[in-house]
Amino acid sequence: GAKNLGIKLDDKSVSEIAKETAEKAMSLFGQQTGEIDLINIAPKKRQEIWRKHKVVPRGIDREVVEMMHRTNMGVDQDPENILDHAVRTALSDGWGGSMIGTEITDILFTTPVPLVAKTNLGMLKEDEVNIVIHGHEPTLSEIIAELADEKELVEYAKSKGAKGINVVGICCTANEVLMRQGVAPIGNFLSQEMAIMTGAVELMGVDIQCIMQSLGELTKKYHTKLVTSSPKAKISGAVHMEFQEINGLTLAKEIIKMAADNFPNRKGNVCIPEIKSDLIAGFSHEYIRYMLGGRFRESFRPLNDGIIDGRIQGIVAIVGCNNARLTQDKYHNFLTRELIKRDYLVVQTGCGAISTAKCGIMTPESMEHAGEGLRSICEAVGIPPILHLGSCVDNSRILTIASEIVMEGGLGDDISDLPAAGIAPEWMSEKALSIGTYFAASGVYVAFSGQPIPVESSEEVKKIMTKGWQEKFGGQLEYIADIDQLLDKVINIVQAKRKALKIDVKKERVLMDMEARRALQDV
Structure with a gap:
């Protein structure tokens, strides 16, 4: 840094x-x-x-x-x-x-390293104090997650009739504490109301971004306490407990005790869906480099070679939100399955990552859905074909990875040369447009689907963001309503990049005898 x-x-x-x-x-x-x-x-x-x-x-x-x-x-x-x-x-x-x-x-x-965790609403516990941390600023949530196992607080929860304290997460705060502490993400954006409606959540602590306006009214129908912690994001009817760097430990303990005090107030109609999935998360760009090259020769070389020889056809980032106008997670999971089947390595962040994790395909076992080439790379390195890179802010990791792949050599001299693309198939938040724009300006083809982006009524603006940006920056941002057409367009774009790099034909692997090896050494 x-x-x-x-x-x-x-x-x-x-x-x-x-x-x-x-x-x-x-x-x-x-x-x-x-x-x-x-x-x-x-x-x-x-x-x-x-x-x-x-x-x-x-x-x-x-x-x-x-x-x-x-x-x-x-x-x-x-x-x-x-x-x-x-x-x-x-x-x-x-x-x-x-x-x-x-x-x-x-x-x-700490920089994340891979870990195994579980996800979905089934990670709420009927006999424990359930605290849901939700938002995008992880500082207070990291402290809450760390303190939840402290003997003093666990005993306090037991004194209220619970067997322990269970901290789970929603949205990008969930991704942050998942990556570093293994805290279960029970859902993404469209799951936040469902979590409260289980009747099992004692307290939902929220900070900023993607917090539904309905939560204040919804929590009144249940026993759940809604706690805001940011001076920039207050909610009518919620308890405001402002977080400052100097009061983090004290505030976290107060919040945990408030949740424990609320445990006896459960109204009896607890309904926790019996559904959960395993996932592997924690792939920082530093760990990917180490994972590919080893402790003493950290390198992206094996990844570059896998792309060059065609075992990996390209890298596609599937990121972004859920949208209430769409079936939750449907597009994320469809695209992920279709792309790994065709030998594309998929990287994910934010709600997109949680959607795939909930679907149960963010594990090494999902290798059975991957193409032969991608599977061979993943099995050799020991990774799933879908990499969870973190929260929405961690899209910056994708920029760093792309830059390091270029610097490793063999795939052009700019990000725009790489056989890569980005997709936000269920976008909702304004920041998704910012993310899509900085990727396009970095030389990446970006496609949005679901809800139209707010320029669709202007042919001139659409032309600037597609042909215009392609000429200026080597990347573009466009909206494609039909998800099958979007998939075809992404694949065609990536294949065109492979052709420009002259790596569009799979190289035949040749086994060499000793005489041929000696001839190479003599050159």
Whole structure:
């Protein structure tokens, strides 16, 4: 993290480096001129494209404020100019705020490594105090999850008639504590009301983003306490217990005790679905590099070679939300199954990752659904064909992985050369548009489905975001309503990339005798 922010380590202590890292990370938000340092993670060619089109972020907050000004009444009235700044603002998210969020969270709570966990509503427990943590800021939730096993608090819960304390999660806070502590994600965005309706949830603690407006009224119908912790996100009727860095431990204990105190108030109509699935999560870009190359030769070389020789046809990120206008998880799971069957390695974050996990195919056993080539790579390395990379903010890990694959060599000299694509099939949140935009501006083909993106009525804007961005950035963002057509388009795009790299024909593996090996050595 420190090196990426341009901090010189020299002979500094860990505390000194940590202080400088925190100060530099914070300064990028208020920075007004120049370039944010984190774009240096991207391939050199990509950086030059951004500079050429004047979309390199000068500072994270600056671009957001300027966007608000440009879209005020009577200011920027040229669609391409507005969209250029939308790109700049999105890049300040993906290569700025999100990258910082991932790096700092890894520093504070450790970089994830693979672990086995369980998911779905069946992870609620009838005889324990159930605490659901929900939102996108994991700091308080990490503390709650860690304290839930403390003897003093467990005994307190037992004094209220429960057998223990069960912490589970929803949305990206769930993904964060899953990746580091193995806490079960019981659902994604469209599962939050269902969790309360089981009658088994003593307390739901929420921070920010994707919190349904219905929760305040819904919890009144059950015994569930709804607790907000962010000063930026209060809810009428909820108990507000504001989190500050200095009161984390005290506040977490108070919340756990509040939940325990509520256990005797269950109304008797508890209905927990008997459904749960195993999953493997915790694939950071650092661990993937180690996993592929080993302790002493960490490298993306085996992955690059697998793509070059055709055993892996490409990499597709299936990310993003659920949408109430669609059957929950249907598109996520359809695309995931179809792509691994065709030898595409799938990486996932956010609600998309939880949807696949709930479906039970985020385990090595899902290898039976994978194509022969992908299966051979996964079996050799010991990974599932679908990799859970974390929360929505951890889409930055995908950017880093793409950059490292380029730097490893053999697959072009920019992200736009890679046989890769991104899909948000059930998008709902505005930030999904930001994520899609920074991936397109990074050189990736991005397809949205489900709910139309809010530019569909303008042919001119659609043309800019597809053909225009393709010419400028080597990537594009488009909406395709029909999911089968979307799948075909993604596959065609990736195959076109393979053809451009001249790796579209599978290389025949040749077994060499000793004489042939000696001839190679003599060359």
